Amino acid sequence: MAKRILFLLNRAPYGSSYALEALESVLVAALFDQQVSVLFKGAGLHQLLKGQDGAAVGQRTVGKMLGALPEYGVAGLFVCAPSAARLGLTEGDFCLPVTLLDHDGQRRIINEQDIVTG
Amino acid sequence: MATLHVLNKAAAWTDCEPLLGPGDAVLLIEDGVYAARQPLSVDVPIRALDPDVQARGLSGQLAPNVELASFDDFVALVVSHDRVVTWSQ
Amino acid sequence: MPATDKEGYLLDLADWSPEVAEQIAQREGIALTAEHWRIIHLLRNYHAAHDLSPAMRPLVRRVRAQLGAEKGNSLYLLRLFPGNPAKVAAKIAGLPRPTHCL
Amino acid sequence: MGLWGLLYCRRHYASLLAVVVSIAVHGAPYASAAARTALGFVESALRLGHRVHRVFFFHDAVLLAADSVVAPQDEQDMQAGWVRLQQTQGIELALCIANALKRGMLDEEARRRYGKPAATVHAAFTVVGLGQLIEAMMQSDRFVTFAG
Numbered sequence: 001m002a003k004r005i006l007f008l009l010n011r012a013p014y015g016s017s018y019a020l021e022a023l024e025s026v027l028v029a030a031l032f033d034q035q036v037s038v039l040f041k042g043a044g045l046h047q048l049l050k051g052q053d054g055a056a057v058g059q060r061t062v063g064k065m066l067g068a069l070p071e072y073g074v075a076g077l078f079v080c081a082p083s084a085a086r087l088g089l090t091e092g093d094f095c096l097p098v099t100l101l102d103h104d105g106q107r108r109i110i111n112e113q114d115i116v117t118g
Numbered sequence: 119m120a121t122l123h124v125l126n127k128a129a130a131w132t133d134c135e136p137l138l139g140p141g142d143a144v145l146l147i148e149d150g151v152y153a154a155r156q157p158l159s160v161d162v163p164i165r166a167l168d169p170d171v172q173a174r175g176l177s178g179q180l181a182p183n184v185e186l187a188s189f190d191d192f193v194a195l196v197v198s199h200d201r202v203v204t205w206s207q
Numbered sequence: 208m209p210a211t212d213k214e215g216y217l218l219d220l221a222d223w224s225p226e227v228a229e230q231i232a233q234r235e236g237i238a239l240t241a242e243h244w245r246i247i248h249l250l251r252n253y254h255a256a257h258d259l260s261p262a263m264r265p266l267v268r269r270v271r272a273q274l275g276a277e278k279g280n281s282l283y284l285l286r287l288f289p290g291n292p293a294k295v296a297a298k299i300a301g302l303p304r305p306t307h308c309l
Numbered sequence: 310m311g312l313w314g315l316l317y318c319r320r321h322y323a324s325l326l327a328v329v330v331s332i333a334v335h336g337a338p339y340a341s342a343a344a345r346t347a348l349g350f351v352e353s354a355l356r357l358g359h360r361v362h363r364v365f366f367f368h369d370a371v372l373l374a375a376d377s378v379v380a381p382q383d384e385q386d387m388q389a390g391w392v393r394l395q396q397t398q399g400i401e402l403a404l405c406i407a408n409a410l411k412r413g414m415l416d417e418e419a420r421r422r423y424g425k426p427a428a429t430v431h432a433a434f435t436v437v438g439l440g441q442l443i444e445a446m447m448q449s450d451r452f453v454t455f456a457g
Contacts, residue, residue, distance in 0.1 A: 032440065117446075212423070
């Protein structure tokens with residue numbers, strides 16, 4: 001029986017390997033046929049910015065890897081709307097189609113999960 | 119469907135607080151216990167992990183609605199909630 | 208033949224060329240045909256777009272989307288790249304070892 | 310019995326029921342308290358009769374498994390408690406292989422495969438694929454993440 005797993009991603013890419021390593025676990029959860037969704041909050045929104053080039057700092061490009069999520073079967077891509085407002089970001093800044101959620105929406109999504117992790 | 123929110127940094131309170139709902143509970147651990155030095159005015163139960171409170175010299179200085187929790191209480195909280203969200207940084 | 212690890216993956220991905228692909232394929236006992244090359248190019252484009260060596264399922268999905276249902280299935284890929292198509296094809300295409308093969 | 314009574318009962322019985330728990334540890338040893346807090350949690354869970362299916366070390370937490378740790382005499386050895394737990398209770402201590410390799414944490418098999426001079430992972434730990442993290446989530450009633 002598939003579990004509903006939400007990955008709460010709140011780290012910026014490149015400054016540490018957190019974002020990239022967390023993304024690897026998201027991909028594997030999807031390969032295991034779990035119902036996977038992702039919620040970007042705070043500095044994690046920077047993972048979605050267009051025009052990244054990780055090669056400039058010898059790393060893989062997180063923004064490009066995120067583009068593989070739909071094909072891996074990750075259905076829910078959510079962004080914390082208050083975080084976006086605070087950072088001055090809008091949907092046009094993101095490299096993927098995402099659903100913006102206010103606090104009520106985030107609470108609702110979290111309450112649907114079996115597991116929430118980072 | 120209730121959630122246990124575990125905070126290990128005081129600053130994580132800002133992220134966590136707006137998402138608290140009925141039936142939820144908060145557990146402050148590690149540097150999260152510093153959040154309880156200020157009044158935390160929410161409707162959900164708040165606990166702070168006792169060894170982390172003691173280590174930081176905060177015994178007797180916590181907001182009045184914050185209760186101490188042992189590791190056994192930590193486990194009981196995890197078991198009695200449907201899921202655990204860990205808030206860091 | 209440029210340096211590879213013990214399983215035959217290129218140590219430096221920049222060493223890849225079509226000639227190197229032929230050599231790696233030979234070691235795997237595969238004679239590359241136009242059909243193989245379509246998959247190899249698709250894989251290299253996938254990697255350029257996503258910085259990932261795709262696992263089997265996303266690979267099949269991508270092949271189906273670009274080359275049609277007749278080729279977008281695991282049997283077709285198994286026939287071209289026997290054993291573990293996601294791994295074998297990635298090796299020949301000069302991609303990193305797929306890290307999440309099940 | 311009112312709604313609150315029902316809720317209370319649900320909570321009360323849940324706390325008596327034995328559940329299967331898995332955890333992930335994300336924080337580096339010493340740079341964070343994650344491994345210490347997680348150990349306290351797991352010890353309590355076992356004492357209270359719950360089953361711990363797997364402890365999965367991820368990110369810098371894989372460094373906890375270093376085979377050549379020398380703990381200061383006046384500090385708790387963060388690794389020793391985990392090793393004891395594995396040896397006495399058979400708890401599975403799993404390291405994420407992708408995170409472990411790039412941090413120089415190799416078991417004997419990885420040492421041989423990559424031709425490195427020494428294995429560096431303590432025998433109480435096993436090096437596994439990320440699939441084992443997801444399997445732990447699938448097999449457990451509760452999953453707790455100990456962040457850095």
